[in-house]
Amino acid sequence: MFRFIVRRLLQLIPALFGLSILLFIWLHRLPGGPETAILGERGTPEMRAAIRENLGLDEPILVQYGRFMQRMFRLDLGTSIATKREVTTEFLQRFPGTVELAATAMIIAILVGIPLGYLAARRRGRLLDHVSVAGSLIGVCIPVFFLAYVLKAIFAENLHLFPASGRQDPTIEATRITNFFVLDGLMTREWDAAADALWHLVLPGLALASIPLAIIVRITRASVLEVLGEDFVRTAEAKGLTERVVRQRHVLRNAMLPVATTIGLLTGGLLSGAVLTETVFAFSGIGAFIADSISQRDYPVLMGFIMIIAVVFVLVNLLVDLSYSLIDPRVRVR
Amino acid sequence: MVGPMTITERARKKAEKLDRLGELSAARDEERGVSLWQEAFRRLRRNPAAIVGTVVLGLFLLVAIVGPFFVPYAPTDTIGIREGLVKSGQGIIPGPSGDHWFGFDHQGRDEFSRLVVGARQTLLVGVVSTLIGLAIGALVGGVAGAAAGLGGRWGRWIDTALMRVVDMMLALPSLLLAVSIAALLGASLTTVMIAVGVVSVPVFARLLRGSMIAQANSDYVLAATSLGVRRSKIAIGHVLPNSLAPVIVQATLTLATAIIEAAALSFLGLGNPDTAIPEWGVMLADAQPYLGIRPALAIYPAVAIIITALGFTLLGEAMREALDPKLRK
Numbered sequence: 001m002f003r004f005i006v007r008r009l010l011q012l013i014p015a016l017f018g019l020s021i022l023l024f025i026w027l028h029r030l031p032g033g034p035e036t037a038i039l040g041e042r043g044t045p046e047m048r049a050a051i052r053e054n055l056g057l058d059e060p061i062l063v064q065y066g067r068f069m070q071r072m073f074r075l076d077l078g079t080s081i082a083t084k085r086e087v088t089t090e091f092l093q094r095f096p097g098t099v100e101l102a103a104t105a106m107i108i109a110i111l112v113g114i115p116l117g118y119l120a121a122r123r124r125g126r127l128l129d130h131v132s133v134a135g136s137l138i139g140v141c142i143p144v145f146f147l148a149y150v151l152k153a154i155f156a157e158n159l160h161l162f163p164a165s166g167r168q169d170p171t172i173e174a175t176r177i178t179n180f181f182v183l184d185g186l187m188t189r190e191w192d193a194a195a196d197a198l199w200h201l202v203l204p205g206l207a208l209a210s211i212p213l214a215i216i217v218r219i220t221r222a223s224v225l226e227v228l229g230e231d232f233v234r235t236a237e238a239k240g241l242t243e244r245v246v247r248q249r250h251v252l253r254n255a256m257l258p259v260a261t262t263i264g265l266l267t268g269g270l271l272s273g274a275v276l277t278e279t280v281f282a283f284s285g286i287g288a289f290i291a292d293s294i295s296q297r298d299y300p301v302l303m304g305f306i307m308i309i310a311v312v313f314v315l316v317n318l319l320v321d322l323s324y325s326l327i328d329p330r331v332r333v334r
Numbered sequence: 335m336v337g338p339m340t341i342t343e344r345a346r347k348k349a350e351k352l353d354r355l356g357e358l359s360a361a362r363d364e365e366r367g368v369s370l371w372q373e374a375f376r377r378l379r380r381n382p383a384a385i386v387g388t389v390v391l392g393l394f395l396l397v398a399i400v401g402p403f404f405v406p407y408a409p410t411d412t413i414g415i416r417e418g419l420v421k422s423g424q425g426i427i428p429g430p431s432g433d434h435w436f437g438f439d440h441q442g443r444d445e446f447s448r449l450v451v452g453a454r455q456t457l458l459v460g461v462v463s464t465l466i467g468l469a470i471g472a473l474v475g476g477v478a479g480a481a482a483g484l485g486g487r488w489g490r491w492i493d494t495a496l497m498r499v500v501d502m503m504l505a506l507p508s509l510l511l512a513v514s515i516a517a518l519l520g521a522s523l524t525t526v527m528i529a530v531g532v533v534s535v536p537v538f539a540r541l542l543r544g545s546m547i548a549q550a551n552s553d554y555v556l557a558a559t560s561l562g563v564r565r566s567k568i569a570i571g572h573v574l575p576n577s578l579a580p581v582i583v584q585a586t587l588t589l590a591t592a593i594i595e596a597a598a599l600s601f602l603g604l605g606n607p608d609t610a611i612p613e614w615g616v617m618l619a620d621a622q623p624y625l626g627i628r629p630a631l632a633i634y635p636a637v638a639i640i641i642t643a644l645g646f647t648l649l650g651e652a653m654r655e656a657l658d659p660k661l662r663k
Contacts (some may be wrong), residue, residue, distance in 0.1 A: 019502055027516065137651070140642035143594050145601045146636045148617065149625060272509030276598055291602060294513060306510070 119219025471538025
């Protein structure tokens, strides 16, 4: 197990190296540079050249890359061109928002999806089954940003049940420790701040949850159906085990493997959805910030953010692989 | 005395005879062996989801192909503004009427005509981007799969190299990838198609590779190898055609996601800047500022996108079920 983790982490190094080279080439091929974003169309060639020199963009690309790697080893990701703040600071301020949003969506998707998929499989062919299968088919076909707008229009703007935008009510004076607003509220015992942050997460979380939820329902249903047909389930029922034992120890546990894989894969997709949801709800996470950084050619921010996201993605998938052996002891990670 | 048979009796007898005949020919079919595709098609015809999906897609195709010839107004004609009916600055955008079934859009153009003409553009974006993803993905996956399954040590090396690249593409969030490609190439319709297509490359590559490796271990490959058939011929003539089923299913499902992702790009302002030719994604994105005045402008294209995507998804899922070897009798 330990060797498995170490090997997977070591594999991360060449992958990151390759990714950094690809990213660097891609970024520097983008038409227009940060100088166009700063000056607009009006800047004289001299002003452009001055900015490029100031940012070190006039040097050969190999030298620039070497400098970037040098800083990387010191865990220094440089300074944002647009906001003039350190990339690490920007990241630590915005990433918690996206994590909170993605986690909310995933929790909703898992808590609703797995029981629903299980029940649909147990009542195959009945109304509940048909409704959840139809729902999951429609769920993946609704554009996330449209759903976000519909939820916002109905529950925020018409019924005023939830806030329409942002991460926290500006009138609440909350202490910031980790920038995870809910966590901060709980740690400082500012219960109203925690509750308010949670309240802000409901609508974007629901919108973002729609696609993972639909997929989890479908995978759980298919997987449970397959396990229900296995001989060992019939044996367990025949030898008189209670339904609860059969359900928990035999059916659910065996059906969870494909579901765990899917959840791991969906985590990467959540980031795509987060870009859209964050835009609709003016939720300050990394999604909207990355989109802005692309249009402003903010090279350091893009390099840094995408590299960290790739690491996070690999780590999430490592956790998913490790969870297999927890779910199914027959699986030994090597 | 044997009375004459009533018509119903005769009809029943005839039906019984036909049934027996059907059974006999079905039995003969089984002896002869039915190909995977024939059997899949037979099961597809009995699946209500497949029928609904096909009907929806048939309608969509019909509208996309012939619709633009029959629209009541040109999709670019700002008739509403010319006639002074639409003043979007003051929040006046009239809804449905006898002459304009779905009302006007914010520039005074006939919404119904735009929806109908938009079907063609949406179909174009979906099909072309899926084909781009399919072509590149199948090439990468096919080479990797053939190399891994039949290529020996060198083959495994090629496979590993190709798959590392694919995994790296998978590690980036799809929309981020699409957004960066769109930024790289500048906003245009071609850009949208390339960006959405490239995003689906790793999926197709992984699927075809996995499917080909699984096929490479089967008996018919062993038989062909022992007969001395060249490895390239086995890969292209034997393994590849038998590995295509999951890829075709995925292509159908990708058509749905391609349309939705193209809409998402338009929403982020990276879609086709030329709004003269309507496309549902662009229409949906254009309607956002007028949600408070006339939400229907967003709802029409959104519902059109959802129904079309649903059609592709239904058909794709039904195909997946029909082709699943586990479910074959």
